[in-house]
Amino acid sequence: MTAPLQTDPQRVGEVLYLALRDRILSGELKPGAKLSVPALAEEFGVSRSPVRDAVIRLVQEDLVTETMNRGAEVARITREELVSLYEAREVLEGAVARLATEKYQASLRRTLLALLTEHREVAAQQDFGRHIELDAAFHRAIRQAAQSPVLARMLDGVQGRVLVAMRSTSLTGGMVQAVHEHQAIFEAIGSGDADAAEEAARAHIRRLKELLRAAD
Amino acid sequence: MTAPLQTDPQRVGEVLYLALRDRILSGELKPGAKLSVPALAEEFGVSRSPVRDAVIRLVQEDLVTETMNRGAEVARITREELVSLYEAREVLEGAVARLATEKYQASLRRTLLALLTEHREVAAQQDFGRHIELDAAFHRAIRQAAQSPVLARMLDGVQGRVLVAMRSTSLTGGMVQAVHEHQAIFEAIGSGDADAAEEAARAHIRRLKELLRAAD
DNA sequence: TCGTTCCGATCTGCATGCAGTGTTGAACGC
């Protein structure tokens, strides 16, 4: 779902980490699902050690929660925490939009333009699954252009947990409006106005946050 | 150094994680120092398993870096990455200042006032060590008042890595000016103006970031 | 029917075994 970002996984533990992470983000493992280390070890045909390593990493990432002597399960993210995640996402997306504006290159313009064009059609056709993908791709393109590994990693983490939370709390934020807001972000970045780009990105996330707040 | 934030550590692996993290943040383990799992296991009188667990968690936190078949060492944080950390810190401190303003309570006012009073004296006496502590305490008080576990955890992570980076790159940002900027943040929060509080906090971190950029 | 008790299966968390790999430093040739 999200980019690997890790070094090539020659370690079994790393492969398992990526595999389990993907299962969680894709919804194959839903919030509350138990992660049995022996069962996973047998399924993947490895010993318990690398499985344990992978689980620890997921716990440290807050995608999985652990209780003493009671094993691990996919994190159950509350509505309250989801809002808190969006508070973080608002400022982080604002920051990468600013940086992308300052480091603006023509390739970013082409990428965003292509995404927007397709997104407009998809929104008109009410293709929700493709909308999710294009929305993620749009934001990913901007945070890659920002060239800030620190911010990119944080946003990856936030995005992952948001995806998990959305498994419990489905919420459609209005595809057409999302496209309009993306258009505004695109124009602000293209105009070179970093302040405007930051504010446009923040406003976009802020609206989604308020939607979450309202839907209780 | 920073608050535990974890559940009570009844697991050996958790104790080791906290112990190693403290050694890194306190500077006892400097950037580039090797973390030998067998050696640490013997030192703490435990087996290699919980040590391995602790190291994995530190790697996932980017406090430690690992190379295939070559062990782990305390992360060497580059100047470039330090600037990137401050880019993140700028917007995150802004966000918690805003939230602290919106959730403002009298206890926060008392806490910040006490810290500022002592900080003024300490700055006048050029007590650098105490300055560092008071600076951290000031920001910690605000982020606790913001009541956002997500933002607090991110800032903890950023702060930890900044501390590690500072072991290589000592940089005094001007104690008296820091106190002045803290005063401005305090007043903005007290006035209930969330916009002003966010901007004051951002300006404070932004100045430190520019200092880092300049010192190359 | 419903609640309690107890036992077995299963899992967690730590300890340990082991093959493959990287490192180091001494012996050697030039």
Place this chain on the structure above:
DNA sequence: GCGTTCAACACTGCATGCAGATCGGAACGA
């Protein structure tokens, strides 16, 4: 003296052993 070779050592990464804890469910009694 200086670079090369190679062998012993040390460590990583995965596999496995094991004690204690937890969970589930059958047997039992009210």
